[in-house]
Amino acid sequence: MGRGPGLGVGVATLWLSLVVLIPLAAVTLRAGENGWGGFWAAVTAPEAASALRLTLGAAVVVSIVDVVFGTLVAWVLVRDHFRGERVVEVLIDLPFALPTIVAGLVLLSLYGATSPLGIHLAYTRAGVVMALLFVTLPFVVRTVQPVLAELDPEMEDAAASLGAGRITTFRRIVLPNLLPAISAGAALSFARAISEFGSTVLISGNLPFKTQVAAVHIFGQIETDNVTGAAAVSTVLLVVALLVLVALDLLSRWGAKRA
């Protein structure tokens, strides 16, 4: 593309505007329809506030679990070698590729009323957490894996030869190098968890104040024609998402500095 970017920028901006920007702006505009007071009232209404609390709380819990198990799985995949490891490698992407409603059905069949294991998590918060754990599984694993693979083992060997124990080595040598990647994965997990809809619809049972996540609440508000209320809660989610994107941007710069 030798000539200037003018037309390209114009087309790209138009495309982005028509599909993404204008609709999202419409949401925030609609949320503010009744002024700041109306917005605040809609967001602090009992059902809405409860849904937001549950969603944010569950997302935090899920992100933490993802960090622990995601790092562990990434470690095992990179540093360990065993039969069937290629299969496991491919399996990690299942939550990316499986439609969320199918994931919901899948989880419901295992943890719902007809559970063969006798575990009944439908209509409980634990059910919501299980659904979110399923869909956010790949994020931390996939961000940590490449960094872990590139890590030079010489430093760890040096620490070991100086007498450092395994845990110390991990804590002081490996972990700091992984932190940007872990944080990025956690941020992606968090963003995905707060937006999740399809997998929670079936298993959470949608009990207001107990198991109704924000996305399901918004859906209900749209259906009952309370579009302004739906837009208000949506705006809260959008603001949180924007904050996560900013955090991700900063984290990637931090990671680049460390490399």
Add this chain to the structure above:
Amino acid sequence: MPEPTSPRGGRAGRGGGPGRARLLLRAVALGYLAALLVLPVGLVLWRTFAGGLGPVLSSLADHSVLHAFQITAIVAVAAVVLNTFFGLGVALLLARHRFAGKRALNALIDLPVAVSPVVVGLALILVYGRFAPVGSWLEGLGFQVIFSLPGMIIATVFVSLPLVVREVQPVLVEIGIDQEQAAWTLGAGRFTTFRRITLPAIRWALAYGVVLTLARAMGEFGAVAVVSGRLVDKTQTVTLLVEERFQNFDQVTAYATSCVMAVIAILTMIAINVLRPTSLAEKESA
């Protein structure tokens, strides 16, 4: 490939077989994956065929199920085509040019990934619904967006927007402009340069982006649930069908269709894993 080092937390003989700690870590990781991924999916596959192959096949041959697959295919392919076309354009723009607002555009591209699908649906209704500004104008022209396929396509385009861009952009940056400039000085036109120099260099990254977009588009549920109008045989995608059949106690169809989607997902995962850029060296020499 670095030599495997001892894992944290225990004694392990280096090169002398896996130690206890390593086995423990492996067991915990695999156990977690088994409980979270394998068990539920396995159970659905089991339950699908619990009544035998016959009911599964006859439920999949149902008129509405076939229509749902057709609609999912149409919407997904349309979204892939649109996002590939515009994704390539935006990636080229971001990788090759400087312009005012470039950082903003770059940041905004990532936005769709962080937005809840239900919010996407709401956003589209507010702009393209019958009583909304753009929507009422289009309605006047006889073109219905919401409760119809175009709305579902826009929703699917939205949620999968960044995928092609983000895969192609870094490769474009990496390969640099040298070869392209050489081609121009030799008199090649812009399109020829793109076709013969740029495209081959990015083809695997592009393929990866396309597969990701396809997977995302086929799996979309929340956004289409809001904009579809629930028209069976007209705007009911496979994902919407699964929910509806399940709600109507037709477990066989719900499980059978889910099974098909799971198989498609597995094929997609294999494609994703093989195409995933593993290192810059590999990307460059592709």
Add this chain to the structure above:
Amino acid sequence: MRPSRSLRLPAVVCALLVVATLAACGSGASDAPPPDEGGEALPAAELALVAYSTPQEAYDEITGAFRKTAKGRNITFTRSYGASGDQSRAVVAGLAADIVAFSLEPDMTRLVTAGIVAPEWNAGPHKGMITESVVVLATRQGNPKKIKGWADLTKPGVEVITPNPFTSGGARWNVMAAYGQVTKGGGSEADGVAYLKSLFRNVPVQDDSARKSLQTFTSGKGDVLLAYENEAIFAQQKNQPLDYVVPDSTILIENPVAVTKSSKHPEQAAAFLEYLHSPEAQAIFARNGYRPVVDASSTRELPQPSGLFAIADVEGWPAVTKKFFDPAGSIMADVEKGIGVSVGG
């Protein structure tokens, strides 16, 4: 562990296989031509049926049967099912419809006000109603909590499932049945409202449609489900483990149907509407648990509650909609606020 580059081509093939699978599945979706029967068929058309959630099976069967008749040979249908209130609002918001079927009259009146349905839709002998039913109390199989009547629903520890009256037509029938059985049994208006308040304190979740609340109940939540009799029958036909009690005092449910003014195929839509009143269609409704409005020979014996009342006996829908279901301020809006459920608007 790095996948070899030589696997990349197969990977693309995989992806193409995926699309091919979808396309192959989809291409099988051609409409099978109905059997040839003599008689004048109406010109081909695609009719859009927009209905509430519970009669899905009935309408799917009826549209299929209609296509086998002489008149309906060339007519295809798209169907949309959902909560009655939501569907009604969707039609106003632009959802294309040739025939609309709702749970209760006010959802039809909304369309009359919006100019989508002609005001004379209910001028016929059946007043525009196509099916009837009653509100029943569905329980777990064997009725472990020994639910016998309305009084048992307000007992502590009893969980009652009913949909949200601001989206679901079925929920409104439930509310008016619950209210009416108090006032028809000699209670005052205040007693009726008090009963509603204590009833809804026992409601843990209000799904948006009647079908969804049935789903909630059969998934294990709740002890009693307030439902249409035909929903309970449908569930039993699908081998769901539930029983139901027909209370002595309950409301007669009447479901309206009409053609829209905006229909592009008024002749075909009218023909389908007429077919709905035919013995065959009414028999299909009856098979699906409804009480037909036209006497059909294959009606099962359904119990006739001694204290059956109609909506007209509790002031009729126009007054009730304002008094009980106005989101801006009404009896149910207060009840919902009391338990913290939003009512939209």
